[in-house]
Amino acid sequence: MDTDEDTIDLRSDTVTTPSDEMREAARDAEVGDDVYRDDPTVNELERRAAEAVGTEAALYVPSGTMANQIAVHVHTEPGQELLLERESHIYRWELAGAAKLSGVQTRTIDAGERCVPTADAVAEGLVNEDLHRPGTGLLALENTHNYRGGIAVPVAETAAAAEVARDADVPVHLDGARVFNAAVALGVDASEIVEPVDSVTFCLSKGLGAPVGSILAGDEAFVGAARRVRKLFGGGMRQAGMIAAPGLLALENVDRLAEDHANAERLAAGLGAIDGIDAPAPDTNIVVAHTEAAGIRAADLVESCKATGVGCVEFDEYATRFTTHLDVDRGDVDDAVERIGDAVAALST
Numbered sequence: 001m002d003t004d005e006d007t008i009d010l011r012s013d014t015v016t017t018p019s020d021e022m023r024e025a026a027r028d029a030e031v032g033d034d035v036y037r038d039d040p041t042v043n044e045l046e047r048r049a050a051e052a053v054g055t056e057a058a059l060y061v062p063s064g065t066m067a068n069q070i071a072v073h074v075h076t077e078p079g080q081e082l083l084l085e086r087e088s089h090i091y092r093w094e095l096a097g098a099a100k101l102s103g104v105q106t107r108t109i110d111a112g113e114r115c116v117p118t119a120d121a122v123a124e125g126l127v128n129e130d131l132h133r134p135g136t137g138l139l140a141l142e143n144t145h146n147y148r149g150g151i152a153v154p155v156a157e158t159a160a161a162a163e164v165a166r167d168a169d170v171p172v173h174l175d176g177a178r179v180f181n182a183a184v185a186l187g188v189d190a191s192e193i194v195e196p197v198d199s200v201t202f203c204l205s206k207g208l209g210a211p212v213g214s215i216l217a218g219d220e221a222f223v224g225a226a227r228r229v230r231k232l233f234g235g236g237m238r239q240a241g242m243i244a245a246p247g248l249l250a251l252e253n254v255d256r257l258a259e260d261h262a263n264a265e266r267l268a269a270g271l272g273a274i275d276g277i278d279a280p281a282p283d284t285n286i287v288v289a290h291t292e293a294a295g296i297r298a299a300d301l302v303e304s305c306k307a308t309g310v311g312c313v314e315f316d317e318y319a320t321r322f323t324t325h326l327d328v329d330r331g332d333v334d335d336a337v338e339r340i341g342d343a344v345a346a347l348s349t
Contacts (some may be wrong), residue, residue: 008336009311010267011170013178013207013260013285022211022246031241034060034232041241042109045248049215052198052251053179056193057223059216060244061235064089064177067201067216069097070233072138074225075199080137083165085227087147089175090140105134115145116157121162139165142175143193144182146335147315150264150286150323152185159196171198177214178204181284184257198222207257207285208250209326212243214255256326258344260285263324263333270337271322272343285324292318296347304343309334 008100018026032038040088041201050058052334061067063147068090072082084091086108109117119123122139129135142159143153153222162172174197175184176190183190194200199218204210216226230236236297264282271279271287276294279287289303298314305320315321324333 007309007311008328008332010322010328010336011311011313013323014205015311016209016325016327016349018211019209019249022209022249025245025249026242029241029245029304031239033238034240035236035238036055039239039241039244041248042119042244045244046215048248048251050201052190052254053176053194053202054189055194055200055215055217056219057217059223059230060227060240060247061214061216061230062212062237063095064175064201064203064206064214065097065338066230066233066235067099067214068094068140068173068175070216070226070229070235071105071199071201072098072140073229073233074101074222075171075173076102076104076137079134080104081127081134082106082138082140083109083136083170084140085109085115085117085142085145086144087145088140089146089177090142092147097238104137113148115151116141116143116153116159117161119160119164124160125320126165126168126170133161135167136168137172139170139172140175141172141197144178144185144284144286146177146286149280149288150178150181150282150284152182152283154186155188155192155196158193162196166198173197174200176200178284179237180254181207181257182252185261185283204247204250208253208326210247210250213247238301253326257285260324260326260328261348263328263330265335266330267322267324267337270333271340274337274341276348287322287324288315289320289322290318291344292336294344294348296344300347301343304347305340307340307346308343310323310339310343
């Protein structure tokens with residue numbers, strides 16, 4: 001999508017541009033060869049990232065998908081089974097990476113609108129290895145849940161699902177790409193969300209405003225193994241301090257996520273007032289607009305919105321995602337609602 005100064009880009013919170021402060025930090029960063037563990041800026045980012053989610057250690061990686069796939073590879077053995085929610089990012093959006101990269105079979109649990117499987121569902125889903133069946137090697141959870149509209153999953157629900165798996169000696173990975181959004185929405189520290197699991201991914205470039213990069217965190221042994229797999233997957237970086245320095249500043253943007261949530265609530269209310277759109281109030285910064293009642297397909301709405309200068313993405317046949325972020329203020333939200341109304345009107349004539 002081509003953008004210009006008049007475009008209000010709500011496709012994702014990954015579209016933010018780095019601040020002047022981030023650009024200066026990148027320029028002035030102290031660097032070294034990170035494969036040799038010689039980059040002081042990366043080392044500091046990893047230390048602070050682990051501290052932010054309450055783990056022993058952390059690893060800086062280029063993307064959230066790589067972080068998730070490294071976790072799958074470390075926790076499992078080829079021929080095992082990965083148990084996960086059927087609308088999870090790892091299952092839906094990561095190109096069957098578990099099968100391609102780790103030789104792992106996936107099996108899904110339908111958690112419905114809860115977004116996290118119940119303890120009973122996890123217990124039913126776990127498989128013991130025998131002559132005919134693979135054993136469950138990993139349970140993967142997600143918070144916030146992207147496809148379900150950025151739902152912040154309560155700590156107790158994550159803990160209940162994780163406890164069953166860990167009692168069966170099955171490790172648990174949390175895709176926490178937007179875990180700080182969840183923490184802000186729930187009014188808890190991110191470490192409370194992460195405590196029940198064995199590893200967690202979170203993105204510096206979603207909501208927090210960094211230009212690139214994600215974190216994979218866990219205990220020292222896990223991160224040590226993950227570092228080797230990062231190299232295997234082509235993620236070993238050299239003078240990466242230049243991209244890690246903006247990541248350090250991104251960690252300071254956690255508290256302002258509440259502004260994105262407030263803007264998303266305002267956006268949902270505005271969209272819900274447009275005839276033909278159902279936009280439930282969001283937990284965090286993702287608004288999903290449903291247009292089946294109006295007979296407007298998401299693909300058509302995306303194109304019509306693009307023509308009015310609003311960026312959004314197709315989520316399902318009649319579901320369109322709008323995501324607020326630090327480059328969007330309250331005035332932009334109001335302007336976007338007006339433009340989206342024009343887009344809907346154009347499709348309804």
